[in-house]
Amino acid sequence: MTEPVSGGPPDAAASMQRALLAQIAQLMTELHPQAAQRPAVHLDSRLDRDLGLDSLSRVELLARLERHFGVVLPEAEALAAATPAELVHALERAAPREAIVATAVAAATADTAAFELPDGARTLPEVLDWHCRRHADRNYVRFEGGTAHGTLLSYGELRQGASRAAAGLQALDLRPLDPVALMLPTHPDFLIAFFAVLLAGGVPVPLYPPMRPAELADYWRRQAGTLRNCGARLLLVDAAMQSHRHLIRSMTGPVEHIVTVAELGDAPLRHSATPGPDDLAMLQYTSGSTADPKGVMLTHRNLLANLRVMGQAIGVNADDVFVSWLPLYHDMGLIGACLGSLYYGIPLVLIPPQAFLLRPERWLWAIHRYRATLSAAPNFALELCVYRVPDSAIQGLDLCRWRLAFCGAEPIFEETLERFSQRFAPFGFRREALFPVYGLAENTLGLTFPPTGRAPRILRIAREPFLQRGAAQPAPGTATLSFVSCGQPLREHEIRIVDEAGRELPDGMQGSVQFRGPSATAGYFHATETTRRLFHDSWLDSGDLGFVFEGELYLTGRVKDLIIRAGRHIHPQAIEQAIGSVAGIRRGRVAVFGSYAPDEGTERLVVVAETRVADATALDALRKQVNAIAANLSGGPADEVILAPPGSVLKTSSGKLRRAACRAAYEAGTLGKPHRGALLAVLLRGLGENVRSRLRRAGALAFAAYAWTILALLLLPAAVALAVVPGTPSRWRAMRAIIRVLRVALRLPLTLHVEQAPPARPCIFVANHASYVDALVLLWALPRPVAFTAKAELSRKPLFHWLLSRLGAVFVERSDPQRSTEVVAQAEEGRRDFLFFPEGTFSRMPGLLPFHLGAFLAAAHAGLPVVPVALRGTRAVLRDVERLPRRAPVEVTIGAPLVPQPAADRWHEALRLSEAARQFLLDHGGEPDAGDRPLPVSPPP
Template sequence: ITVPEARKVAHLLRAQVPDLKHIVTVAELMASSVTAVPPALSGNDIAFLQYTSGSTGNPKGVVLTHANLLANIRAMGQTVRVTSEDVFVSWLPLYHDMGLIGAWLGSLYYAMLLVVMSPLSFLARPERWLWTIHRYRGTLSASPNFGYEYCLKRLKDEDLEGLDLGCWRAAFNGAETISPDTLQQFTSRFANHGFHAGAMMPVYGLAESSVGLAFPPLNRGPVIDQIERSTFMRSGQAKPQPGSGEHALRFVSSGSPLPGHQIRIVDTAGQELPERQEGRLEFRGPSTTSGYYRDADNTRKLFHQDWLDSGDLAYIANGEVYITGRIKDIIIRAGRNIYPHELEEAVGNIPGIRTGRVAVFGSADTRTATERLIVLAETRSRDDVEREKLRTGINTLATDLVGAPPDEVVLAPPGTVLKTSSGKIRRAASRELFEKGGIGKRQRSLPWQVTRLALAGVLPQTRRMLNSLSAMAYAVYCWLVFAVLAPVAWLCATLLPGDTLRWSAVRGCTRLLAKASATPVRVSGLENLPTDGTACVLVANHASYLDSYALVASLPGTFRFVGKAELAKTFIVRRPLENIHTEFVERFDISKSVSDSRHLSDVLQAGHTLMFFAEGTFTRIPGLMPFHLGAFKVAAEAGVPVIPIAIRGTRSVLRADNWLPRRGSIHIDIGPAIHPRDLEQQAGKDSWKTAIALRERCREFILRHCGEPDLA
């Protein structure tokens, strides 16, 4: 889904992204006449994927369920005491977790007014944000630290005449490193416009915890911890430094974990650390993700038993969390930890350096096997003398802050320092650009970039075309094999004498079809089938037209399918099915369905096994639908066991409404028999209650083994 201006580029990308099927605009979606069917959802279903910012690596898709989001919104609302009388003012984009979950979904849940403005409007004229709070009497609003810094640097006193921020009771500051200076300066400057110091709330959160994880107490204001720089950089101990603290390190408290959530600080061995000792921040709670979408390796790294690794370094003091930096961003030099954000902020304040456009990172030195300290800073200056002064200033500043000058200072043109879509510095990507020698190179012209993008898609497009031709050839081949075997199976089922001979011939044809089409059918649990000829009810899920073929090919002995009466209307279908004793039942005529039920009970009493597809039908959408009660009622009345059978893979090979079979494998799991007499303690002698209990037990097994979601 994109904007009209980006469609042409999107079509070029389509050649390189195999899963990209359609490119549409919002207007086209709105004009569609297709009516969406509301899905059947539970709290554990996925609500959406929230991608991490990518500031320290490639973005990862965080799986968030409806229950995760509701738990987080409720916990944040409880901490801030949100009511429907509040007014949330937001300029944050919807791809930002604070904008989507905190502002939009939070306002929806608490039925409060949400006043929305464009991020571009804020960037062009930041005073619009503050005046919108003034006009609508906003009580809640949020921004990353740079938003508050932007207001401080861009706004003049005349822009603020008459501004009243006395209504603003919670100003959330999070999503990136929080600057103590920014907090103090914003609070001080806007106090003249009614802004309360207690309204400023430095918060901590991450995508893996939906959005929020730690909040400070309401109406307290920021708490800044001043600690000894050398001790902390050497040992990670956050030892308080009283006095003016000219060379001290300062970190901002993010408060305590939200209700129902927990945070701990651990060392590299996973042992919990005492207060004021820096370590890895781990967390758990109802808002936490189950993992990264289709990324098993990173999901394993995320979990340490039932705790999740935040990727952040922090310490706890007086029960409150102080974030010190991202683990991947920390630079180790001469046994000391260097924290990039402090140096970046200080360098950005040097006249001539672009604020917020500085990246500090470590780069491996292959000769000495150590890490070099690199400062990459953007400047518009082209004067050699001026640039040399900037380098000298950066070296002096770095020496004061971290005890040594950088190994290299790179002054780059505007647009060099890479950022995420939410404005965070991409230090890892900037380091990669530096190490590849890509800094300072002129960008190619637009026609060249478009041509290169188009050429880059030729090979993937050709490969995809060959794959499509291969898939089509396979489908044609499968239908040719079917066209040969189907008449043979029909004649065998129609003309051969005796059930055993007919079943052997039909089973041989289905197995030959599976072998010729290279579709392995794997079966487990055959030992759960009766071997003494005892009648039972077999119940399977229904996912494809191939289900019947797979069951005939894999199950031993003979059994009778229970099929819909509509199948008996056509001679070419009815004749072979009748000859293998398929029982046709009426689905829509209640009086006939009652007599059909009695007849099926008689069939079971006579010693014949019945095979039911309990869902009654199948669709192209993966998922286990509700089970009809018929099979279980018949089993309860006849007093015979029910054996659940989970079929997996047939929907992938041949989907409903699609006549092109695809390569794949089929798995059939046969569960242990469930006997009505074993459920008497739960259901008593009531056959109706017994049937319901049989259905629940049977469906539980099939849902566990069919590999598809629950649609009931």
């Protein structure tokens, strides 16, 4: 049953108002079921400060109003409404629900021309010019919804519009590399302004525009720190914001000119700037506390490096179409969707984020209508689709062409992925399309991607080892935690996990995630000290916690308790400090944290503040004051404000706030109910963990020192044995005896598995290469002496040449298959086995590198069996560039021999042997495939 909406008789209007207020009251009851008293709802109540409805709650309210009244609200007016009275006006202007039945489906026509890429471009303007020279009339973006609905923007139109706007910027005395702030909605003007700033020689600074004009004062107070930090003298806005220019100018500090794109004029550009690849291309401000704005400096080289490796990782092709509702001030929306589509020349459809939030089905229908293959959304957006989209709104929906659904920007939860997959499977959505990724502005955008075509990988680990010491141990059963894999680092990028002391941790241990690569920023704009804290030698600190398991990254939390709510990053420290200054609140006794809300797919903002105030009226006023501060500093009110008695906010023995413990107590329902014994137990556990952590670090250092001492003591007998023992087999046996002593002394857990004994005749053994200790492990594990094939450069180092020669090693250039064949042919006459590391080298990052084909060509030429030997765990014992060995379990698996076929073509037979050996090493080595680079050799003439 729906209520009448139009301006009818007074009784109908009063009935509509009552129904509206009842819907708001019902929503507040659901949001705060435990609240003893809720604020009264009136037509003039402020939705945020009086009623505590944040942006997501208001979107939920609008969706309920549409369903209840059977209407379609005008988006801009409904989203801008600050009071129920303003929502009444929006309802009076609403259209009947039937007005948005599914529109006619028109498939996008793919461009069948050759798929060329601007590989030689060094900057973003060069990318745009490359496309303009080849297909200036080709459509680049189609805008769906909002004020630009139905607008098409071609490459040529973008270039022409940007050139005209750039001339206007230069007329306003824009200096080289001057930052220019862009506060524009999803509209062609944003893209024109972005490239206009680059063509004029400036640096674009995308900032989020205000959603509600009534909140401009609060909005500008939050933006003041960012504008001061970047020092922007020019601010580009839309016409709606320009009408408030007098208010804006009084609050924007260094800003001298506030103009729209249209006001920049229509004169031709006199001269385009020619930025270099290492010049700034943009400043990406990370959303968060206004007290410490951080502008990530991104160069053209950073951006193009990231776009290229991301596109290579997902295999962008001419059939791809990208649909995005993500905000253009966000790195996923701007860099991933807009600049990514620009670089690869694929069609892009842009939807205003407000349109998605109000009616998520619009996003899904756009994917259907334009036969999109690529799109992206944070975790909370997938939840919106699951719970907000009614079945009646998606009848006939077809998502079968959607091949990659990027999910990132906030924590990703297994339950959300599963619910989304199940909900939309009847509409052609494949679970394999879900694509959990990890990235951050400090690395331009993307950092780790999973393999395409694979369903999300979920790792379930034992709860207690992880909570006690951060050890991720796979385990079945119910007492487990589950984490979603974000995949492997993109090509040329690396990650590592470190402890509090900055020492790299082995796989499966939780620590801080650090990264490096060509997409990494040089630092934060005008923030020397913050930049200094970002870097650790060549590594950058992500601020996130996680662990690596079998070469893939699993994120577990945030180092500094960052709260992510609906894609926005909120730092609790500034909010806590401001609330602590309120009269009636105990200073230093405020905790702000995020608590995951399963029904919303994002985190709830919770404020816990201690007070001695007991009067109900005074408490209500205090709660409103606290919520107003939270709204001012975070962009929206808190989901829950708890005014608790003294002693409720948990701290360490040294007085540091324990936000994680407060969150756990809140979720367990014990916050504010102190128990002396429980608090003592918590204190003792904290002290015990501190002691255990220090002991673990001391133990690791002690073991490393002990291991090097034992190794040094064994070097002398090893050298004597190699010098005086006659014959390679005897020397081999002597070395195996010494390695057994080393293994026992260090108590190294070594395990040997033999699937099939190697044949008695000569063989070529091939093993993966992960660590400095691989050769020692193989000396212990292989059943008989083998001749190591060593890199030729080692022969030029006297000590290594002598040691390896005494063990029968042969020095070869592995990229020279002819030389390898000659070596093995000669060795076959002496009835000897050979050992190759076909990767040729190893790196610190997990992953089986591309193979050199010398060993396999040699085997095909000489007809020798190839015996694969998989090493698992040696990287954890001593990683590349590490100097401190660890005690870690190592497994060696010897596989069944791969016999070459005599009559087969040698080149193709070598490829077959290589592929079969590689698959065995992947199956048993416990590391991912990092062999997507071109093969290192070509077929012989």
